[in-house]
Amino acid sequence: MTSTQELVESIDRAGHRLTAPRRAVAELVAAREGHFTAADLVTDARRARTGIGRATVFRTLELFTELGLVERVDLPNGDHAYVACEAVHHHHAICTSCGRSFDVSDVGLARVLDQVGSQLDFRITSHRLEVFGICAECHGVAAH
Amino acid sequence: MTSTQELVESIDRAGHRLTAPRRAVAELVAAREGHFTAADLVTDARRARTGIGRATVFRTLELFTELGLVERVDLPNGDHAYVACEAVHHHHAICTSCGRSFDVSDVGLARVLDQVGSQLDFRITSHRLEVFGICAECHGVAAH
DNA sequence: GCCCACACTGAGACTGAATCTCGATCTGAG
DNA sequence: CTCAGATCGAGATTCAGTCTCAGTGTGGGC
Numbered sequence: 180m181t182s183t184q185e186l187v188e189s190i191d192r193a194g195h196r197l198t199a200p201r202r203a204v205a206e207l208v209a210a211r212e213g214h215f216t217a218a219d220l221v222t223d224a225r226r227a228r229t230g231i232g233r234a235t236v237f238r239t240l241e242l243f244t245e246l247g248l249v250e251r252v253d254l255p256n257g258d259h260a261y262v263a264c265e266a267v268h269h270h271h272a273i274c275t276s277c278g279r280s281f282d283v284s285d286v287g288l289a290r291v292l293d294q295v296g297s298q299l300d301f302r303i304t305s306h307r308l309e310v311f312g313i314c315a316e317c318h319g320v321a322a323h
Numbered sequence: 324m325t326s327t328q329e330l331v332e333s334i335d336r337a338g339h340r341l342t343a344p345r346r347a348v349a350e351l352v353a354a355r356e357g358h359f360t361a362a363d364l365v366t367d368a369r370r371a372r373t374g375i376g377r378a379t380v381f382r383t384l385e386l387f388t389e390l391g392l393v394e395r396v397d398l399p400n401g402d403h404a405y406v407a408c409e410a411v412h413h414h415h416a417i418c419t420s421c422g423r424s425f426d427v428s429d430v431g432l433a434r435v436l437d438q439v440g441s442q443l444d445f446r447i448t449s450h451r452l453e454v455f456g457i458c459a460e461c462h463g464v465a466a467h
Numbered sequence: 468g469c470c471c472a473c474a475c476t477g478a479g480a481c482t483g484a485a486t487c488t489c490g491a492t493c494t495g496a497g
Numbered sequence: 498c499t500c501a502g503a504t505c506g507a508g509a510t511t512c513a514g515t516c517t518c519a520g521t522g523t524g525g526g527c
Contacts, residue, residue, distance in 0.1 A: 300459035315444035
């Protein structure tokens, strides 16, 4: 979804240096569909013979996360993964079959949270909703 | 919330052996208010001079998780933590000030998920909602 | 264009969480 | 009371992620 160009431009816009390793990581992220772990990217980088070190992949991923271009999600098995996404607040629906992630707009969730907040007299500062299941494409194909 | 006795009985009921180390871990879990990490429990165990090894703490925690007596949550900072809870589906509101966790019943969330599911043509198999904020007690005290 | 401060990089050491192994121990059915 | 096998503790191991540090490359200033 997010293109290499978008990622690269955001780095520049935020006042960071545009280096070859960062471009390379941006490409790897853009090439990924769905979620991926840091280790996945490190492997990708090695396979593509980019000569990029582990530390740089982590640092660049951290940078992207800071810029909101990539978001960290916690898989049901406890693994930490990342997904490329738009820089606005939203949630993810992750297909457990193909691993792709879909953006979920805030449909009605705000109301639910309001209710939770007032019910517990709880000042909500942040929240996280993660939905797991089978996407249209996968259940369309796999079902029969 | 969950008492030592409840934890111990559940182990028995599920057909597992009732050993002294498991009782001890059950006590430590019951004594905890709010979330705790595996490392916290290991420290507790050492401090209480129970003579329980790290591996056993992890194994027992895994057992409790399996039985639904304890649930794993991912803190905003990425740490893995656990909370003792009832064995029915629900969510957690975690106070970022005192660390206590409150059960959130499913108020309206099901409807939101239905909407998400049909909107994306996505077969939802599981979901996770985590709410972070300041609990009544903490903002009552801390505010002034 | 050229320079140079300094942001950034790679390699590998380091940390800490979690898992695995293995011989010893304990539980509980019979 | 006995015994199979579930469970245990200690420590080795693995692995993700972070840190260090000397070397490199970017890009603003001239």
